[in-house]
Amino acid sequence: MSLKIESLNHQIVDGDNQRHLLENLSLSVSPGECVALMGESGSGKTTLLNLIAGLEPIQKGCIEVAGLSLSQSTDKQLSALRKKHIGxxxxxxxxxxxxxxxxxxxxxxxxxxxxxxxxxxxxxxxxxxxxxxxxxxxxxxxxxxxxxxxxxxxxxxxxxxxxxxxxxxxxxxxxxxxxxxxxxxxxxxxxxxx
Ligand SMILES: Nc1ncnc2c1ncn2[C@@H]1O[C@H](COP(=O)(O)OP(=O)(O)OP(=O)(O)O)[C@@H](O)[C@H]1O
Ligand SMILES: [Mg+2]
Incomplete structure (x- = not known):
């Protein structure tokens, strides 16, 4: 299943400030491919996986899983995608x-x-x-x-x-x-x- 991430940006609220966690992240994964993401604690690995799984709303940029654009999908479509295709x-x-x-x-x-x-x-x-x-x-x-x-x-x-x-x-x-x-x-x- 292909995964395409384009210009993904994600900010979090850190006290009184907004903090850029992910900035202009682009990544393409083809069927059969394994990708390991590495980064220090707090760098945003879990947040990125939650975004790919459709568990957190996309603020800016695009994530496509099997041709389905997550930000343009309904909650029902996202939940069906998770149930059937995403582990x-x-x-x-x-x-x-x-x-x-x-x-x-x-x-x-x-x-x-x-x-x-x-x-x-x-x-x-x-x-x-x-x-x-x-x-x-x-x-x-x-x-x-x-x-x-x-x-x-x-x-x-x-x-x-x-x-x-x-x-x-x-x-x-x-x-x-x-x-x-x-x-x-x-x-x-x-x-x-x-
Ligand atoms: N819902 C949230 N609201 C505000 N800040 C958050 C939220 N979720 C996570 N954060 C913050 O975002 C940053 C990234 O968290 P994340 O869990 O994605 O990091 P991580 O790379 O998976 O770290 P670890 O290796 O420790 O698991 C952390 O500073 C965390 O405190
Ligand atoms: Mg984590």
Missing amino acids: IIFQSFNLLNSLSVQDNIEFSAKLSGRYDHEHGLALADELGLTSLLNKYPATLSGGEMQRVAIARALNARPYLLLADEPTGNLDENNSNHVVDQLVKLAKSNLDGYP
Whole structure:
């Protein structure tokens, strides 16, 4: 799925002042491509991902996801785009606390219409989550929560995956495994792009 960002500007209110967080940012990402954004804490990485996901209004400039201009889309169109095509691994995980690990992993896949029980179990196995499937998020460690959030996003097989510091809480072994999974997903999803 292609992503095109043109001359994006974003300001935030900082005390009594307005502060430019993103200035004239342009970026183009082609299907199958993986892009890593790096920047110091507070530089605007999470804000940019929220803008791409249509979770924050665009102030100036243009973001196009799969040919759809976000600033010209209705909330309903943005929510359909997220549900069906965009996967998000949030920096703070955003797991659903009332659902078990297994139900969390199945949640986005069901919304996207690409639910496959076996695929979910295989992902849980690859991410070392099999013994945790019946537990609830509140009883997990940070790294375990992060792996559940990753499994949930990957299980939906999104066309565009936005991962916010997806290995921030993981040890080296798990971290390498997750990066392999992310690259595998990027390469495997080339068929059937909208
Ligand atoms: N809704 C908001 N209103 C005002 N300021 C905000 C808002 N959201 C974020 N900020 C500020 O914008 C800046 C960028 O925040 P952001 O979370 O995008 O940074 P980041 O690059 O993801 O940082 P980190 O690496 O620590 O996760 C920070 O200074 C933050 O305090
Ligand atoms: Mg951040």
